Amino acid sequence: MAPAATTEEFPVSLESRTLSSKQATVTASVLHGPLDLKLVRSHIAECEWPKFLTIDQETRSIEQPSIGELQIQIKSTGICGSDVSYYKKFANGDLCACAPLSLGHESSGVVVGIGPQVNGFAIGDKVALEVGIPCGQCGICRKGRYNLCKKMKFRSSAKSVPHFQGTLQERINHPAIWCHKYLFLNEKHNYG
Numbered sequence: 001m002a003p004a005a006t007t008e009e010f011p012v013s014l015e016s017r018t019l020s021s022k023q024a025t026v027t028a029s030v031l032h033g034p035l036d037l038k039l040v041r042s043h044i045a046e047c048e049w050p051k052f053l054t055i056d057q058e059t060r061s062i063e064q065p066s067i068g069e070l071q072i073q074i075k076s077t078g079i080c081g082s083d084v085s086y087y088k089k090f091a092n093g094d095l096c097a098c099a100p101l102s103l104g105h106e107s108s109g110v111v112v113g114i115g116p117q118v119n120g121f122a123i124g125d126k127v128a129l130e131v132g133i134p135c136g137q138c139g140i141c142r143k144g145r146y147n148l149c150k151k152m153k154f155r156s157s158a159k160s161v162p163h164f165q166g167t168l169q170e171r172i173n174h175p176a177i178w179c180h181k182y183l184f185l186n187e188k189h190n191y192g
């Protein structure tokens with residue numbers, strides 16, 4: 001069983017859906033090279049990731065969720081063998097990171113923002129994340145074997161460039177279709 005790294009409580013209220021500014025600040029764990037892990041606080045958009053690092057390594061930001069996306073406050077992330085490999089070598093097998101990378105992809109969290117055209121979710125819903133985003137159009141995807149899609153973007157992997165950042169961040173925007181709601185049978189396990 002993989003050890004779990006639980007994020008600290010972050011004071012995101014239910015108001016995240018109605019943030020007045022387009023962007024917000026988040027804290028992220030970012031790997032810059034072998035054994036070179038930094039905790040950074042950000043205020044620049046996630047999509048501008050390669051650019052902002054040359055401007056300000058101390059900050060990083062997240063925008064309001066786009067169409068079809070949810071904003072998730074990450075609550076827990078398991079540490080996978082691939083994360084350990086990136087941490088030690090900045091590479092995983094043949095995949096070498098070429099830019100700073102947040103690790104983590106086995107995650108669950110709470111919905112704190114809902115983008116346009118998303119139905120079936122409410123603020124506060126607990127979700128497990130599926131972090132491999134397939135193209136949805138190729139023959140493999142159309143056959144329902146989307147997990148084998150060759151164009152898949154996978155969080156915390158160096159396979160796609162720019163890298164699809166991992167979940168060791170306070171919050172991420174993620175396609176709602178790849179967020180799976182769940183209910184605890186035992187309230188003891190509630191995040192609170």
Ligand SMILES: [Zn+2]
Nearest residue numbers: 080081082106
């Ligand atoms: Zn994994």
Ligand SMILES: [Zn+2]
Nearest residue numbers: 135138141149
């Ligand atoms: Zn595909």
